Amino acid sequence: MLKIGVPSKGRLMEKTFDWFGQRGITMRQTGNDREYSGAVEGIGGVELVLLSAGEIPRELSAGRIHLGVTGSDLVRDKLADWPAQVAELAPLGFGHADLIIAVPAAWIDVDTLDDLDAAAAAFRAAHGHRLRIATKYHRLVRDFLTANGVADYQLVDSQGATEGTIRNLTAEAIADITSTGETLRANHLKVLSDGLIHQSQAVLFLSRNADWPQASRATLAALAARLAIPLPGDL
Amino acid sequence: MTSKAAIRAEAETLFAAFRTEGAVPVEADILQPAETLLDLYGEDIRARAYVTADPLRGEMMLRPDFTVPVVQAHMAHGAEPARYCYMGEVFRKQDVAGPRANEYLQVGFELFDRSAPEQADAQVFALFARLLAPLNLRAATGDIGILMAAVRGLSTSERRKSALLRHIWRPNRFRALLDRFSGRAPMPAARAALLDRLQKDTPEALTRAAGTLVGLRSAEDIAARARALIEDAATQPIAATEAALLYDLLSLQAPARAALNHLRGITPMLPAIAPAVDRFATRLDALATLGIDTETLPFEASHGRTSLEYYDGFVFSFHAADPALPPVASGGRYDALTAVLGQGRSIPAVGGVIRPGLVARLKGSV
Numbered sequence: 001m002l003k004i005g006v007p008s009k010g011r012l013m014e015k016t017f018d019w020f021g022q023r024g025i026t027m028r029q030t031g032n033d034r035e036y037s038g039a040v041e042g043i044g045g046v047e048l049v050l051l052s053a054g055e056i057p058r059e060l061s062a063g064r065i066h067l068g069v070t071g072s073d074l075v076r077d078k079l080a081d082w083p084a085q086v087a088e089l090a091p092l093g094f095g096h097a098d099l100i101i102a103v104p105a106a107w108i109d110v111d112t113l114d115d116l117d118a119a120a121a122a123f124r125a126a127h128g129h130r131l132r133i134a135t136k137y138h139r140l141v142r143d144f145l146t147a148n149g150v151a152d153y154q155l156v157d158s159q160g161a162t163e164g165t166i167r168n169l170t171a172e173a174i175a176d177i178t179s180t181g182e183t184l185r186a187n188h189l190k191v192l193s194d195g196l197i198h199q200s201q202a203v204l205f206l207s208r209n210a211d212w213p214q215a216s217r218a219t220l221a222a223l224a225a226r227l228a229i230p231l232p233g234d235l
Numbered sequence: 236m237t238s239k240a241a242i243r244a245e246a247e248t249l250f251a252a253f254r255t256e257g258a259v260p261v262e263a264d265i266l267q268p269a270e271t272l273l274d275l276y277g278e279d280i281r282a283r284a285y286v287t288a289d290p291l292r293g294e295m296m297l298r299p300d301f302t303v304p305v306v307q308a309h310m311a312h313g314a315e316p317a318r319y320c321y322m323g324e325v326f327r328k329q330d331v332a333g334p335r336a337n338e339y340l341q342v343g344f345e346l347f348d349r350s351a352p353e354q355a356d357a358q359v360f361a362l363f364a365r366l367l368a369p370l371n372l373r374a375a376t377g378d379i380g381i382l383m384a385a386v387r388g389l390s391t392s393e394r395r396k397s398a399l400l401r402h403i404w405r406p407n408r409f410r411a412l413l414d415r416f417s418g419r420a421p422m423p424a425a426r427a428a429l430l431d432r433l434q435k436d437t438p439e440a441l442t443r444a445a446g447t448l449v450g451l452r453s454a455e456d457i458a459a460r461a462r463a464l465i466e467d468a469a470t471q472p473i474a475a476t477e478a479a480l481l482y483d484l485l486s487l488q489a490p491a492r493a494a495l496n497h498l499r500g501i502t503p504m505l506p507a508i509a510p511a512v513d514r515f516a517t518r519l520d521a522l523a524t525l526g527i528d529t530e531t532l533p534f535e536a537s538h539g540r541t542s543l544e545y546y547d548g549f550v551f552s553f554h555a556a557d558p559a560l561p562p563v564a565s566g567g568r569y570d571a572l573t574a575v576l577g578q579g580r581s582i583p584a585v586g587g588v589i590r591p592g593l594v595a596r597l598k599g600s601v
Contacts, residue, residue: 081330081331084331104448104449106442106447106448106454106457109457109460109461109464111429112423112425118398118460122463123452123456131452138281145278146282149405149409149411151277152277155281166449167450169451171450172451187449188446
């Protein structure tokens with residue numbers, strides 16, 4: 001059986017079902033709408049596994065699912081050396097969100113990463129600790145700031161309501177997902193002009209760590225043909 | 236012998252050699268408080284070191300190196316001058332699957348001596364060169380002190396100098412700053428617009444007009460930086476000739492004696508580097524006395540800038556022919572680190588580490 005992991009609820013699930021549906025593969029939940037079991041019709045040998053979108057990168061990494069739909073941001077953040085562990089088969093064109101760095105809008109002196117770095121140095125000297133950036137995307141944010149030579153900051157973990165951490169004095173800046181920027185504005189924050197870390201969308205991933213016996217490869221080839229997507233040559 | 240046993244035997248041999256030099260063995264805890272390392276190295280260390288949580292002591296790290304605990308031990312109860320050696324595992328996360336080890340033995344030697352730093356530099360390098368001689372390694376040396384002296388000697392504002400010094404270990408950021416301070420890169424548009432508005436209004440008024448201020452960074456913090464930006468905008472660009480000398484210095488790569496001649500040649504145009512160049516010359520003489528061929532010894536002014544370490548003077552490393560292998564040994568001078576950890580006290584310090592695992596591998600014993 002070729003196992004495909006799909007987000008288990010909400011718009012991500014619906015849009016994923018739509019995307020496959022438009023290509024002749026019907027996915028549906030079985031049982032009542034609270035039961036996490038599903039079925040795939042229109043192709044044989046494929047099993048639907050409904051999972052939290054946040055757990056799909058881990059399941060792909062562990063090779064417990066062969067394919068999975070999840071945000072490109074989650075894969076990049078949760079998996080070390082992600083291109084070695086998974087392959088991007090197709091961007092699905094929904095679930096768009098930008099991972100950005102935002103600071104209070106009243107920081108008139110900060111517009112770029114260069115400013116953030118200088119403000120962090122002055123902040124550390126004045127307040128005795130490094131400038132705190134609240135985020136749940138630790139790897140992506142740290143790699144981005146390292147690549148851009150920003151120093152004197154520290155990451156503090158925030159798993160939700162990240163925009164509120166600044167008002168609550170647990171962080172001075174944030175790195176979070178935004179689509180319209182409305183929540184940022186409501187919390188008196190602005191995005192740094194060069195603070196775009198990653199443009200995320202839902203992507204169909206393939207696990208390089210899963211077992212790929214001949215039968216699964218054949219099912220994958222048939223599925224790829226139906227979906228009209230190319231497969232990576234190095235599989 | 237298993238490979239671990241062979242590596243440990245190699246480590247014991249090196250450790251014994253360090254003790255023969257009069258070094259006192261020191262032990263260090265494997266679990267180190269994360270806060271100290273994070274404050275020193277910044278958030279980057281989190282990507283390199285294993286972080287774990289202790290229910291009472293908070294975040295801890297599996298020691299990524301010995302330098303910090305050894306300096307702390309010396310600061311707490313060391314007599315001067317002192318020489319220390321140590322042997323033990325260090326732990327480094329590897330984000331990319333490959334041959335780099337997550338845990339490996341290090342054997343190190345550190346020299347704390349106020350009297351003659353260049354002699355101490357030369358002693359450490361010559362000792363490492365002698366112990367590693369059978370392996371025919373390629374040596375690399377540098378001196379971050381010359382670069383720092385050149386920055387301190389620029390005819391520009393203290394603020395610009397300290398910005399450059401702060402990023403001396405981050406070559407990309409350093410170059411971006413130097414490009415801007417010397418007028419090679421244009422001022423960002425948003426900065427120009429802000430300076431424009433600051434001509435008509437105070438920073439305080441502009442901050443109020445920008446909306447509700449949230450967070451710990453205060454209106455005073457913002458105004459202070461806005462005023463610094465006004466001051467900086469009025470600062471003349473670093474003269475093209477001075478900037479050219481600094482760019483030249485950044486890319487200086489030559490055998491040590493030739494590098495010294497080159498530096499002597501540019502010193503009249505950058506007089507502030509004269510004491511650092513003198514120290515470089517003294518060190519080369521000391522190295523020559525100890526049998527190092529300084530005519531052929533490779534020197535790169537930027538060597539050691541990209542490492543995580545806190546080196547601020549002489550730096551060195553020894554490399555195997557295979558470029559995929561990490562350095563077999565590396566070290567340098569870290570006076571500033573002792574000042575940060577010493578809370579007001581400091582001591583000139585130089586030292587280095589050898590990786591016995593690589594030594595054993597190159598000898599063919601594993």
